[in-house]
Amino acid sequence: MIDVLLTGLVGALFGLALAAPPGPMNAVIAEESVVGGFRAGVTAGLGAMVADATFFVLSVLGVVAIVQEATLLQATMVGIGGVLMLYFAVDAVRELDQTFTAFDERTPSADDSGDRPRARGFRRAFVLALTNPYQIIFWLTVGVGLLTPGTVDVLAQTPYVGEQLAGLLVVRTGEPTLLVGLFAGIAVWIVGFPATLVSAGRRIDRFAPAVAALSAAFLAGFGVFFLYDALSTVGLLG
Numbered sequence: 001m002i003d004v005l006l007t008g009l010v011g012a013l014f015g016l017a018l019a020a021p022p023g024p025m026n027a028v029i030a031e032e033s034v035v036g037g038f039r040a041g042v043t044a045g046l047g048a049m050v051a052d053a054t055f056f057v058l059s060v061l062g063v064v065a066i067v068q069e070a071t072l073l074q075a076t077m078v079g080i081g082g083v084l085m086l087y088f089a090v091d092a093v094r095e096l097d098q099t100f101t102a103f104d105e106r107t108p109s110a111d112d113s114g115d116r117p118r119a120r121g122f123r124r125a126f127v128l129a130l131t132n133p134y135q136i137i138f139w140l141t142v143g144v145g146l147l148t149p150g151t152v153d154v155l156a157q158t159p160y161v162g163e164q165l166a167g168l169l170v171v172r173t174g175e176p177t178l179l180v181g182l183f184a185g186i187a188v189w190i191v192g193f194p195a196t197l198v199s200a201g202r203r204i205d206r207f208a209p210a211v212a213a214l215s216a217a218f219l220a221g222f223g224v225f226f227l228y229d230a231l232s233t234v235g236l237l238g
Contacts, residue, residue, distance in 0.1 A: 010171045011181020019189035027218035031092050032121035033194035034211040044121030045190025051129030055139035075233035081131030082226030085219045092216035149174035
């Protein structure tokens, strides 16, 4: 029982390490949280997590391997992801003049059901995640390997700082509990991150526009990078 719990805790740490670093998914979650409220942020996070679950199922079935082998298809997906990120960046800029409001405490209005439905955040994060080559490659390699007997260097998979953390936490794979813990860790992040932003937004004046601006910058930066990568892959850029 102790081994099972330990494996689950390691999986949760793995999920947190993957979900926490800055990136396009967290940019969308942050914007939805400070502009739409806690539930909107969590809903956006669920969109990204459902995409991860989809990739896992497709990887087990061998479908994702086709994307890795088809260079043109992969470049197309990356290009679409870049365009979507730029579009979402423009959308975030349009919301810079909105100050934070306790959305969850107010009565329903036209803004809740019309201009900004909570499902919007879910769709944005889900579609964006489906065109994210990093998530595809992760689930094709490390993700599927979690159910195969062997080992995985958990912290080495952390975006941006993985090389510095390599070798610090190596665990055995092949246990379903590890995968359950991973998704539990992601779930903790997609609830805790919006909650933190909402709590801070109620105390800091002009917090929402600042986060929206930062989210727009992240999305625009990743959008340009993805487009450059896609055009380079098909030979349109040197």
